[in-house]
Amino acid sequence: MKADIIISHAFVLSxxxxxxxxxxxxxxxxxxxxxxxxxxxxxVMAKFSADECINAKNKLVMPGLIDAHIHTGLAIVRGVAxxxxxxxxxxxWPFTKFVSxxxxxxxxxxxxxxxxxxxxxxxxxYDANMNDIVTNYARIGARARxxxxxxxxxxxxxxxxxxxxxxFYSSIGERKLHNNIRLLNMWHEAENGxxxxxxxxxxxxxxxxxxxxxxxxxxxxxxxxxxxxVAQGDREIMQMEKRYGKxxxxxxxEIGYLSNRLLAVHLTEATxxxxxxxxxxxxxxxxxxxxxxxxxxIVPPLxxxxxxxxxxxxxxxxxxxxxxxxxxxEMKFVSIxxxxxxxxxxxxxxxxxxxxxxxxxxxxxxxxxxxxxxAAGKKADLLIMNLEVPSMAPIITSPIRNIVPNLVxxxxxxxxESVMIDGKFIMANRNITTVDEKQAIKExxxxxxxxxxxxxxxxxxxxxxxxxxxxxxxx
Amino acid sequence: MKADIIISHAFVLSxxxxxxxxxxxxxxxxxxxxxxxxxxxxxVMAKFSADECINAKNKLVMPGLIDAHIHTGLAIVRGVAxxxxxxxxxxxWPFTKFVSxxxxxxxxxxxxxxxxxxxxxxxxxYDANMNDIVTNYARIGARARxxxxxxxxxxxxxxxxxxxxxxFYSSIGERKLHNNIRLLNMWHEAENGxxxxxxxxxxxxxxxxxxxxxxxxxxxxxxxxxxxxVAQGDREIMQMEKRYGKxxxxxxxEIGYLSNRLLAVHLTEATxxxxxxxxxxxxxxxxxxxxxxxxxxIVPPLxxxxxxxxxxxxxxxxxxxxxxxxxxxEMKFVSIxxxxxxxxxxxxxxxxxxxxxxxxxxxxxxxxxxxxxxAAGKKADLLIMNLEVPSMAPIITSPIRNIVPNLVxxxxxxxxESVMIDGKFIMANRNITTVDEKQAIKExxxxxxxxxxxxxxxxxxxxxxxxxxxxxxxx
Numbered sequence: 036m037k038a039d040i041i042i043s044h045a046f047v048l049s050x051x052x053x054x055x056x057x058x059x060x061x062x063x064x065x066x067x068x069x070x071x072x073x074x075x076x077x078x079v080m081a082k083f084s085a086d087e088c089i090n091a092k093n094k095l096v097m098p099g100l101i102d103a104h105i106h107t108g109l110a111i112v113r114g115v116a117x118x119x120x121x122x123x124x125x126x127x128w129p130f131t132k133f134v135s136x137x138x139x140x141x142x143x144x145x146x147x148x149x150x151x152x153x154x155x156x157x158x159x160x161y162d163a164n165m166n167d168i169v170t171n172y173a174r175i176g177a178r179a180r181x182x183x184x185x186x187x188x189x190x191x192x193x194x195x196x197x198x199x200x201x202x203f204y205s206s207i208g209e210r211k212l213h214n215n216i217r218l219l220n221m222w223h224e225a226e227n228g229x230x231x232x233x234x235x236x237x238x239x240x241x242x243x244x245x246x247x248x249x250x251x252x253x254x255x256x257x258x259x260x261x262x263x264x265v266a267q268g269d270r271e272i273m274q275m276e277k278r279y280g281k282x283x284x285x286x287x288x289e290i291g292y293l294s295n296r297l298l299a300v301h302l303t304e305a306t307x308x309x310x311x312x313x314x315x316x317x318x319x320x321x322x323x324x325x326x327x328x329x330x331x332x333i334v335p336p337l338x339x340x341x342x343x344x345x346x347x348x349x350x351x352x353x354x355x356x357x358x359x360x361x362x363x364x365e366m367k368f369v370s371i372x373x374x375x376x377x378x379x380x381x382x383x384x385x386x387x388x389x390x391x392x393x394x395x396x397x398x399x400x401x402x403x404x405x406x407x408x409x410a411a412g413k414k415a416d417l418l419i420m421n422l423e424v425p426s427m428a429p430i431i432t433s434p435i436r437n438i439v440p441n442l443v444x445x446x447x448x449x450x451x452e453s454v455m456i457d458g459k460f461i462m463a464n465r466n467i468t469t470v471d472e473k474q475a476i477k478e479x480x481x482x483x484x485x486x487x488x489x490x491x492x493x494x495x496x497x498x499x500x501x502x503x504x505x506x507x508x509x510x
Numbered sequence: 511m512k513a514d515i516i517i518s519h520a521f522v523l524s525x526x527x528x529x530x531x532x533x534x535x536x537x538x539x540x541x542x543x544x545x546x547x548x549x550x551x552x553x554v555m556a557k558f559s560a561d562e563c564i565n566a567k568n569k570l571v572m573p574g575l576i577d578a579h580i581h582t583g584l585a586i587v588r589g590v591a592x593x594x595x596x597x598x599x600x601x602x603w604p605f606t607k608f609v610s611x612x613x614x615x616x617x618x619x620x621x622x623x624x625x626x627x628x629x630x631x632x633x634x635x636y637d638a639n640m641n642d643i644v645t646n647y648a649r650i651g652a653r654a655r656x657x658x659x660x661x662x663x664x665x666x667x668x669x670x671x672x673x674x675x676x677x678f679y680s681s682i683g684e685r686k687l688h689n690n691i692r693l694l695n696m697w698h699e700a701e702n703g704x705x706x707x708x709x710x711x712x713x714x715x716x717x718x719x720x721x722x723x724x725x726x727x728x729x730x731x732x733x734x735x736x737x738x739x740v741a742q743g744d745r746e747i748m749q750m751e752k753r754y755g756k757x758x759x760x761x762x763x764e765i766g767y768l769s770n771r772l773l774a775v776h777l778t779e780a781t782x783x784x785x786x787x788x789x790x791x792x793x794x795x796x797x798x799x800x801x802x803x804x805x806x807x808i809v810p811p812l813x814x815x816x817x818x819x820x821x822x823x824x825x826x827x828x829x830x831x832x833x834x835x836x837x838x839x840e841m842k843f844v845s846i847x848x849x850x851x852x853x854x855x856x857x858x859x860x861x862x863x864x865x866x867x868x869x870x871x872x873x874x875x876x877x878x879x880x881x882x883x884x885a886a887g888k889k890a891d892l893l894i895m896n897l898e899v900p901s902m903a904p905i906i907t908s909p910i911r912n913i914v915p916n917l918v919x920x921x922x923x924x925x926x927e928s929v930m931i932d933g934k935f936i937m938a939n940r941n942i943t944t945v946d947e948k949q950a951i952k953e954x955x956x957x958x959x960x961x962x963x964x965x966x967x968x969x970x971x972x973x974x975x976x977x978x979x980x981x982x983x984x985x
Contacts, residue, residue: 052983053982053983054979054982054983054984054985055983055984055985056983057983057985111904112906113903113904113912113916113920114906114912114913114915114916114919114920115906115910115912117855117860117915117919118845118855118856118858118859118860118861118915119855119856120854120855120856122855142904145900145903145904146900148900149900149901152900325846328846328849328850329845329846329849329855329919330855331853331855332849332850332852332853332854332855332857333850333853334850354920357919357920358915358916358919358920359901359919359920359921359922361901361922364842364922367839368846370593370804371800371803371804371843371847372846372847372850374803374804374807375803375807375808375809375847375850375851376850377807378806378807378808379595379807380592380593380594380595380597380804380805380806380807381593381594381595381975382807383593384593384979384984385592385593386979386984386985423948423951423955424951425620425621425623425624425627425947425951426624426834426836428588428620428951428954428955428958429586429588429617429620429951429954429955429957429958429959430955430958431587431589431590431958431959431962432962433962433963433966434962434965434966434969434970434977434980435590435969435974435976435977435979435980435985436980436985437588437589437590437985438589438985439984439985440589440592440593440833440985441588441589441833444589444592444804444832444833444834445588445589445829445832445833445834446834447834447836447839447922447923447924448922449922449924472900473898476898476899476900476903476904479903479904480898480903480904480905482904483903483904483905483906484904484906487906487907487908487909488908490909491908491909494909494910495909499910500856501910502909502910504529504859504861504910505909505910505911507528507529508527508528508529508530508531508532509529509530509859509861509914510529510530510532510861510910510911510912510913510914510915
């Protein structure tokens with residue numbers, strides 16, 4: 036049979052089966068935007084021929100990584116808020132209040148390039164302004180599963196004193212909900228199916244009960260998922276207790292939100308029982324190890340969630356407060372932070388981390404029929420990584436293989452040579468093929484300079500400890 | 511005045527003064543192997559001219575990073591032991607027992623290349639076989655501060671059941687001490703002063719008291735430092751209590767080991783009081799965040815050490831059990847792990863992490879007169895990093911600068927374009943200029959294959975859980 040591309044003689048990490056599905060001297064045949072076959076080079080070459088044959092000896096071929104929670108619209112202010120308490124109000128807000136939709140769009144494109152260059156092929160992007168941001172994914176050719184942030188709070192929420200109940204404005208909620216519906220109507224299954232949409236309620240504390248229920252009904256009507264922050268901080272729990280006399284998770288259970296439609300992001304403040312409750316109802320957990328480590332100094336209850344048989348995934352969250360969007364960073368951090376949390380080096384293996392960024396992530400976001408592993412019929416989203424580089428050397432295959440531990444604990448993504456999404460090389464020899472990377476960085480820089488000019492006066496009035504750091508010569 | 515090279519129009523992170531010593535539109539003039547001047551471009555250009563002028567607009571120029579504790583001789587078995595208890599005996603030993611000096615040397619070279627490509631310019635390498643390994647540093651042109659591991663235990667220590675006292679053999683100790691003395695006589699201040707030597711007692715539990723005292727007297731005679739594991743694991747504490755009825759640190763205080771000659775590595779098992787005692791006596795602490803996280807699931811008492819006014823540094827330790835040797839990895843991990851340990855995002859700043867990999871590290875290893883910051887008269891060890899890359903974009907300079915947080919939390923080292931050591935570009939445009947990187951990887955691979963062939967039978971008899979992982983398809 037005729038395929039378009041055959042990649043052969045590789046270490047193929049298929050991520051099929053319960054482990055990593057390693058095939059030594061393996062091959063992948065690609066036809067159109069799909070995988071036609073995966074097997075040993077001998078098996079695949081016996082059945083398929085192709086005009087483009089890539090000899091990937093001493094290279095690794097693996098599924099593209101999935102970033103199950105990212106806010107690319109915030110990349111424009113990377114590095115302005117960390118090493119501090121009240122990160123959002125005192126660090127981010129003095130900048131984000133001046134971020135225009137165009138600024139956000141410019142930063143998002145560079146953030147997506149950053150992700151692709153580190154092997155991310157699917158982005159669960161979750162942001163206000165998603166009707167604009169989604170065009171970046173269309174342009175660059177990445178897979179995206181997107182949602183508009185829906186809430187009923189005013190944009191200047193950062194000005195409300197910590198501890199006060201948020202005011203709700205139904206006009207804001209209606210506008211944002213409308214945006215999310217528009218996103219679904221215009222983009223769901225667009226671009227050859229590369230782009231799909233979810234609903235994005237911001238958090239249980241961010242809107243009236245009525246709106247939460249309306250969104251849930253819409254997710255059922257459109258048969259899609261709900262991407263939502265749940266128990267993401269003591270701030271949220273305080274709002275919920277003050278408003279409803281209940282913590283977030285029991286409240287969500289009561290209103291029927293805990294189901295397999297829900298991607299519950301963070302669970303930072305969830306108790307062991309609450310965590311198990313989320314898993315029991317079939318909702319998935321998105322764990323952002325790097326960002327919650329930097330912002331809160333907390334390791335979320337992922338182990339408890341997995342023990343309760345929950346399906347989980349990793350996410351890189353936002354650039355201001357992580358500060359990278361690189362799934363290699365997330366894989367290494369989730370493993371080591373959980374080893375340290377349990378004081379047990381065997382707690383969290385490299386294999387587990389890799390699964391949470393590929394096949395289990397695909398399940399968690401509801402795309403396991405399309406992505407997350409290399410198998411005939413799935414979409415052709417894959418990475419080719421050079422193993423003959425210092426961080427991956429040497430390659431040992433017997434009596435044990437060292438590739439997966441080194442992939443998770445040593446690689447940082449810069450070892451990836453090529454990234455294929457939907458059957459097309461979006462990165463080849465580390466060059467993005469579909470957009471001009473340098474130009475994108477220039478545009479982002481221009482936006483950032485305009486924001487920082489506006490933030491000058493604002494920040495002087497904030498309590499950001501970064502101002503003192505700046506005065507002390509620490510920055 | 512005439513310099514050899516002027517790098518201008520850069521963001522210069524001099525690391526002089528109490529913070530990071532940032533100079534915007536800064537320049538560095540280099541003459542021979544030394545820095546002739548550091549200042550604004552205007553200041554430097556007014557005084558110096560040079561044949562080679564590098565315009566580093568939108569680039570960062572900073573001191574080379576210092577890896578204060580690394581065992582490059584172990585890189586040959588990268589990735590064979592992690593995600594397990596008893597890492598050394600059950601994971602490493604079935605492989606390391608077959609590692610020849612030539613294998614170790616081959617792996618070391620690739621490991622050094624890995625470090626340089628991630629910005630490490632000074633390596634405190636600590637290994638058996640250092641008389642060989644040191645030749646790699648001479649060849650590649652890196653700065654090294656090396657020590658031979660001295661102990662009195664047989665090579666097959668991995669075969670001794672966990673919990674039994676180690677047997678000591680004075681003939682082994684004499685041979686290893688002799689090797690360390692030979693190293694000092696042959697290599698101290700060699701290669702234009704790039705290579706300096708220390709003494710390397712393996713640990714307080716690894717030899718008789720007499721030998722410990724003899725080494726200490728030699729360090730005084732040669733006026734150099736002692737690089738030693740201290741309180742590195744419960745295994746060590748158990749040996750000390752069983753042999754002397756004392757824990758490591760009180761024992762070392764009693765025998766006069768706690769002084770400013772000592773680099774105390776790890777302190778994993780040190781109590782708060784013991785940690786303060788080490789600091790009080792002026793010994794430095796080397797903290798290996800990544801490796802101790804992976805191997806032990808522990809965050810060493812670095813914060814307590816710093817609170818007691820100790821001088822500390824970061825190290826990457828060994829490739830099998832970290833699994834990378836990249837100081838960007840160490841900077842990010844030391845910060846986040848300590849944030850999580852204290853549940854406080856403000857605990858450990860990016861600035862602090864950067865200082866512990868540069869100027870404070872130079873102090874900790876006793877080379878602050880030569881390296882660790884960019885200042886006239888110091889050795890020309892520096893990095894040029896491109897800031898117009900996705901992980902460092904955008905560059906914000908006002909009202910606060912975001913470069914240092916993004917350097918520590920977002921960069922991974924692959925953004926570095928050039929590495930200068932001792933006035934010479936050892937890496938230019940990401941190519942190593944002094945040795946053949948591809949050939950080095952080929953030689954390492956050949957050695958690793960021969961070791962893994964020999965380890966086949968051995969590992970079957972070990973208790974390594976990686977064997978079961980291999981059978982289950984997890985590797």
